[in-house]
Amino acid sequence: MRAVKDPYEILGVATAASADDIQKAYRKLAKKLHPDLNPGNLEAEQKFKEVAGAYGLVGDTEKRRRFDNGEIDAAGAERPRQNYYRDYATSEQGHPYTDDSGFADFMDSEDTFAELLRRSARAQANRRGHDLEFRLPIEFIESIAGANRRLTLPDGSTLDVAIPPGIVEGQVLRLRGKGAAGSGKGGPGDALIEVEIKPDLSFTREGDGIYLELPVTLTEAVLGARIKVPTPTGAVTMTVPKGSNTGTTLRLRGKGAPKHAGGYGDQFVKLKVILPKEPNPELEAFVSGWESGKSYNPREEVAP
């Protein structure tokens, strides 16, 4: 841990100094060190923090009493502060308090320096607006099939976003001219929308392939069946071949994600045989009498 300096020492006053003297000492130092009045002096900010922290402690009668009695120490007295005026005042975006009058006379002369200043002022006047970045969470199905979504921006305005089919996690959509307004002839910036795909309970995607685990009944697995299968673009009918098993994977051609080069990937449906929820006497009776079922050992290849 960093050694904490004594607040009286930081303010340069005696431990017995009056509240008035402490305030005077603080004001004197603050005037010298305030970061907004010392934009080029990085050391001043650090010192100012110390001074403000020290004053926050011994400039307050109650806190000073507790500090003097050893009830609290100077640790943590430096209060973090969000932002100084100087953090905004030189931002390149421009702001309503910009004032170039401090060197306006320089711009009127004919030398190279004046030309540079004039050029810089013109660039400032015709600056392109900033790009604005947004995150847009969408459903998995929307990421495959595409969708139109309306984003509400922090300032209350809205932005219509067309999500192309087959978009992947983290892909960024650029909407030209939908960013912050520019100045002069600068034109607006772009809106950059980063797509976040919410995980889906049923579907997963790998490349162009879409994977789905689908429960089937014992009857469907043993005898085969035509069943309905969901895909991101709607349900389709699929044939479950006779003698299918848990883990049997069936391919639905062209029901996957759109490919870059055109066309579509496939959807893979992995079957999962599910017995009826309630115990069934008929099934039990059949299985008890089913000799070949009893002699088959599916664990033969599993190491003992």
Added chain:
Amino acid sequence: MKISKEEFLSLAGMEHETLDAWIEEEWLRPRGSSAELNFTDIDIARARLIRELQADFGVNDEGVGVILNLVDQLYGMRRTLMELRQAIRITSEQD
């Protein structure tokens, strides 16, 4: 980010009358119309600076106006210097 007048008052911890007086003095220059003022983060930071000038430094009203005017000029010059530095850097990279 746009901030409404009500939000600004609560974020900056100010009273209506004080804000009106500061706008009247042009210490704060929010955008928008007088019916619907729009503030941004820079206005909050500037309000904090003004309050510190008054409360911590003991600057009176006349002094605040003078200081803000000089501060704005200082930052205007700093920004231009930064741009010039950038312009020179680009020029020398092209050489």
